[in-house]
Structures are given as C-alpha cells and as structure tokens.
Amino acid sequence: MLSRTLHRHLDVEGVRVFYRESLPERADAPVLLLLHGFPSASHQFRRLIDALGSRYRLIAPDYPGFGRTEAPAGFVHSFDRLADITEGFVRRLGLTRFALYMFDFGGPVGFRLAERHPEWITGLVIQNANAYREGLSDGARDFIALRPDTPGAERTIRDLLTLEGTRGQYETGVPDPAVIDPAGWTLDQHFLDLPGRKEAQVALAFDYRSNLDRYPRWQSYLRDRTPPALITWGADDPFFPAPGARAYLHDLPDAELHLFPTGHFALETHLSEIAPLIAGFLDRIGP
Template sequence: MDTLPIARTIHRHIDIGDVRVFFRESQPDRPDAPVLLLLHGFPSGSHQFRRLIDVLGARYRLVAPDHPGFGRTVAPVDFTYTFDRLADVTEGFVHALGLVRFVVYVFDFGAPIGFRLAERHPERIAGLVVQNGNAYVEGLSADAREFIALRPETPGALERIRVLLTLEGTRMQYETGVPDPERLAPDAWLLDQVYLDLPGRKDAQVALALDYRSNVERYERWQHWLRTHTPPTLITWGVGDPFFPEPGARAYLRDLPDAELHLFDTGHFALETHLGEIAPLIAGFLDRVWAGPVPRAA
C-alpha cells in the first residue's frame, strides 16, 4: 500500500539543567536533512507547528521545543521567567541535540529568544524564517506599545495582563485580523488555554510580559546583527496582527534588502490559515539555503 509523505514525528523530553524541555522532532529519511528550529510564540507551544511538521518533516528535520512556562515543558517553581533565561534554556537545548547549523523560525516570543541565540552563536544560524516576529519599533502597534510600557507599580497593570490570559483573550489573539474565522480550528486556542491554566503558568506569563521591554531595548543590537551577518531570510507575515503590524515586516528590508517578503491577509497565527501557501515557501527557502554541503550534528 502506498503511503503519503507525512512526517514521522517523535515527542519527548530532555533535561536542560533543572528544566525538563518537551519537544517535537521529525525524523526524515536523510541523516543530513536540513534543520529548521521552530520557536513558538505566546500563548501557544510547539503544537502550533504540528501541521507544518506533518507536511515538511518527511523531507527536513524540524525541531520544536516548548519554552519554559508553555506547553508540556516543566520548570522548577523558583525558575526566573525572563527572556534571557528562556534563551539560556534554548541554547542548552540546541547544544544537547547537537544542532551545529540550522535555520531558525522566529515567531512572536520566539523572535527575542531566537535573536538572543543568534547573537550568542552566529556561526550556527544558516538563515531565518520570520513570521510575525518583531525586531523594529515600527512593528509595534499602539496597543503593543501600551502593553510593553506596563510596570508592576502601574495601577491596574497586572489585571490588564491577566485579562489577556483568559480564554477570551487567547481566542482574540487567534481571531483578530482573520477575514474568515471559520478557517481557524478552535482546538488551538482551547489547548493553549489548558496549558495557561496550569498552576503557576499565569504568574510566569505576567513575569514575561513585564520583561518584554528588555526585547525592545535590544532591537538596535539585533538590527546591527542582521546588517553584519546578512543571513538568508524569508519573511511571511499576517498583516492583520493586532500586536505586530505590517511595517514591522517591511522594516527588515532596511537591514536585509535581499530578504524575501510575503504578506498574507490573516492575523497573528498565520500558519493556522495559510499553511498551504507558507509551507512551500519554507521548503523552497530551505532548499536554497542548503544548496551546499550540510554540516552534520556533532
């Protein structure tokens, strides 16, 4: 019986220090298959890439961890939730899996984690897939700027953050900017909410929300990194994103004029509605990046 080229995917944990990181990884037939590290965003987890892994993972090695505070990853109760610490765990994860060189998919919270990793190990970054992952002040909506400006001492700040952590807030992030919400599977935001409602998770998300300003403070450094290293870059962007509007996508071209830009009439979670358009773009991009010899894992 013939089979369709759907990925064989494993789901397991690996200990990075005192953090037990859950991840999904496809197992292509080629041992030297191109590697794509998938860094998810808020309020989701590696499950947001499940369909992308299905359609591309038979040909490429796709690796998607859950960040601490998300999904099935387990962090100790005294874990400090900052973007620096999330990057520390991701750096350890990459080292533990022996990922020598890879393309990194940066989305939402995954972007500041990925750019920190790129600063620390530019030699590992073969290219970037940027999907609604911001690195420019132009890419912050008015609501996003207000949100980032919140401080613990700001009256009502914690309450405003926690509203975003409710089922209504999670669903809003999926539906805003999507012309046809019937294309969205409700399972996605319902599963996100299950993980958000786990003990301690909302406190972790509040801490990360209050730390988001540390990312904006690094924007100029990341832009310098882009200009200096000029990684091959594919940009796919949902223009209806309520947090990161279209100017944030176009801003990359200022530092990466050869980047490939594709805009889609959808919201923040573009893969949920435009997988059929975005997956072939990623496949073509990976093929071009890996046109030469592919480094094997150590």
Template sequence: MNRFPSIHYGRIDVDGVEVHYRESVPERPDAPVLLLLHGFPSASHQFRRLIDALGADYRLIAPDYPGFGETVAPEDFTYTFDRLADIVEGFTDRLGLHRFAMYLFDFGAPVGLRLAERRPDRVTGLIVQNGNAYLEGMSEAARDFTALSPEQPGAEDTVRGLLALEGTRFQYETGTPDPGLIAPESWTLDQHYLDLPGRKEAQVALAFDYKSNVERYADWQAWLRKYAPPTLIVWGTGDPFFTEAGARAYLRDLPEAELRLFDAGHFALETHLAEIAPLIAEFLDRDR
C-alpha cells in the same frame, strides 16, 4: 500519495528544566534543520501541521519554552527572555545542533535573536513570521501593553485579562478574514496550558520583561546587518500586535530578504499553511 513523517516526542533536562520537544524524522539523514520557536501563548503544538507538511524532507525541531506546553520548570525558575534563551541554547547543545535555520514567531523572535547573537556561526538562515524586531512594527496596543510595569496600579490585572480564554481566542481570530479556517482546539489547547498552576504568574513575569526586548532592537538590527543571514519573511497583515511596517522594516537591514504578505492574523500558519509551507521548503532547499 502524500508522504508523512515520523514524529518523535522527547524530553531533555536543561539546567533543571525538563524541556519537552517534538521533531520530525526526515527520510534523508543530512536534511536541513529548522528550529521552530513558538509564540505566546502557544507551544510546540502550534507547528504540528507544518511538521506534518514538511517533516519528511526536513528535520523540524520545536521545543516548548519554560512556562509553556509540556515543559516543566522548577518553582524558582526566573521567567525572563534571557532565561528562555538560556534554556533554548542549552537545548540545542544537548541535541548537538551545530547548524540550523530558525523560524522566529512572536516570542520566538526575541528568543531566537538572543541565540543568534550568542552563536552566529550556527545560524544558516531565518524565517520570520510575525516576529518583531523594530519599533515601527509595534501597534499602539502593543506599545501600551509592553510599557506596563509591575508598580503601576492595575497593570497586572491588564496582563491577566489577556490570559483568559477570551484573550487567547482574540489573538487567533483578530485580523483573520475567515475565522472559520481556525481550528478551535488551537486556542482551547493554549488555554489549557495557561490554566495550569503557576503558568499565569510566569506569563505575567514575561509580559513585564518584554520591554527588555525593545531595548535590544538596535543590537539585533546591527546583528542582521553584520551577518546578513538568508531570510524569508512571511507576515499576516491583520496582526493586532505586530504590524506590516515591522515586516517591511527588516528590508532596511536585510535588503536581499524575501518578503511575502498574507491577508491573515497573528497566527498566519493556522489559515495559510498551504501558501507558506512551500515557501519554507524552497527556502530550506536553497539553504541546503
């Protein structure tokens, strides 16, 4: 019989932000810790099946960033990637997380790599899933989108077009050979949160700030070379934003990393959980 973990849902105040999170309660108190950093436009709920699959053996912790999911931020919160990293860093401090691996997906890569720069002694390893840190990993569409600036005519309308239901569903289904494997509540739940008051404005601000991530790629690559954390790279090759070249680029700086490619889209866990979860378990067991 399969073992299913107990899941705890909590809230922690971090600098005036009410951070919502979910975490598994493993059977062993000394189980390895994996901080799950979600992508756009999702939240911690994107990891619910992974937590069910592995949470009995590992402590999996997934916060919602400000502007996402159930987290509540003050009206005057400044939505930049630096501020998201500030809140996640404060969140790990409040939970007393001193040693953990990180799962970097999409927005989770720039958030997590900022945290890694600040607290390299805490990072035991990285699992990278369609989380880009290399120029060659950006598709033409991604380059055009991240180059947008608020002063450009029509730029905000372009961003807001991706925040509609059609844009959210596009992110899940594009590049996926069998969209029938993706539960429709995945994109409809994301859309529910996107449609809450103030959320689209938060996402517009983050979209315009994304170029700050690209500017730091060289620094993050240098960090990877310096600290050489154990790394597992799992990547959906049909991703319309972050290409296979971005997955392979990590091997320049982390030649010992394990690379696994899947015929999947951006949200590879939606369709390939059965293949990816055992790889994560093996990685965390080595990390132990």
C-alpha cells in the same frame, strides 16, 4: 507524505524540556528549529511538521512556562532565561548548523541565540516576530509600557490570559474565523490554566521591554551577518502589523517578503501557501 514525529523530553539546567522532532528520509536533511510564540507552544507547529517533516529535520521545543515543559520551583521567567534554556537545549541535541523559524516570542529568544552563536545560524524564517519599533501597534506599545507598579497593570495582563483573550489572538485580523481550528486556542488555554503558568506569563509581559532595548543589537546582527531570510507575515496582526515585516528590508534588502491577509497566527490560515515557501527556502540554503 506525512512525517514521522517523535515527542520527547530533554533535561536542561533542571528544566524538563518537551520537544517534537520529525524524522526526515535523508540523514543530511536541513535542520529548522521552530521557536513558538505566546501563548502557544510547540503544538502550534504540528501541521507544518506533518507537511515538511519528511524532507527536513524540524525540531520544536516548548519554553519553560509553556506547553509540556516542566520548570522547577523558583525558575525566573525572563527572555534571557528562555534563551538560556533554548541554548542549552540546542547543545544537548548536538546541533551546530540550523535555520531558525521565529514567531512572536520566538523572535526575542531566537535573536538572543543568534547574537550568542551566529555561526550556528544558516538562515531565518521570520513570521510576525518583531525587531523594529515601527512594527509595534499602538496597542502593543501600551501593553509593553505596563510596569509592576502601574495601577491595574497586572489585571490588564491577566485579562489577556483568559479564554476570550486567547481566542482573540487567533481570530483578530482573520477575514473568516471559521477557518481557525479551535483546538489551537483551546489547548493553549489548557496550559495557561495550569498552576503557576499565569504568573510566568505576567513576569514575561513585564520583561518584554528588555526586547525593545535590544532591537538595535539585533538590527546590527542582521546588517553585519546578512543571514538569508524568508519573511512570511500576517499583515493584519493587531500587535505586530505589516510595517514590522517591511522594516527588515532596511537591514536585509535581499530578504524574501510575503504578506498574507490574516492575523497573528498566519500558519493557522495560510499553511498551504507558507509551507512551500519554507521548503524552497531550506532547499536554497542547503543542509
């Protein structure tokens, strides 16, 4: 049964946050907060919401600078501020216990949220969201090393924000790109091309190094809190390869790990395998 999904806005600190929310059949259904990645937005989860939203309450916001969320002029785009707005969003919805689905940029946002409010988190679904230096490819290390004063650095970042760059993030590492729905990367590019969006992404790219500095804190959180965890990972991700998935087992030896022969956007190619894993995980950890 396909879920019924609502599409709404919520004002948080002057940011008009767009989000998708499924309406499950049970009022006490487990809650899963879906944190999207770069360069996408909540629309990347629409098929997952259709698949699971009738059984679980799935909530997917767009960050400032992404999708349909509208940020005021002068908003500072950093990972700390993305986490601030996400935290405010959670408070406005009145959520107090939920699992986190962290993908790509959703890792830095979600781990900041978990650091601040570990009592909120019932479990983690981790999909190509890196928290270990061994999980960075050489290309990712070179990209993160870019600084505003490095000659050509901003040009390098902006080259990734083109239609060719966006499409490449979906198709690299995928054995058969024909299985990728072009609507995903086409819609991503539409939002990237809106006024001010590329400037926001450049600022976040230069801020990404702040996440590496926090890796030891996130790893400590995992060891100390030992949240239940399901790791589903595209093993051929050009940015966050398979060693980043296995590294979680150092701190969460009981985590459930599944590697899939695909790239960064694993849900695009392996939804039929990943959705049942998420359903089983949510059933085990309960509401």
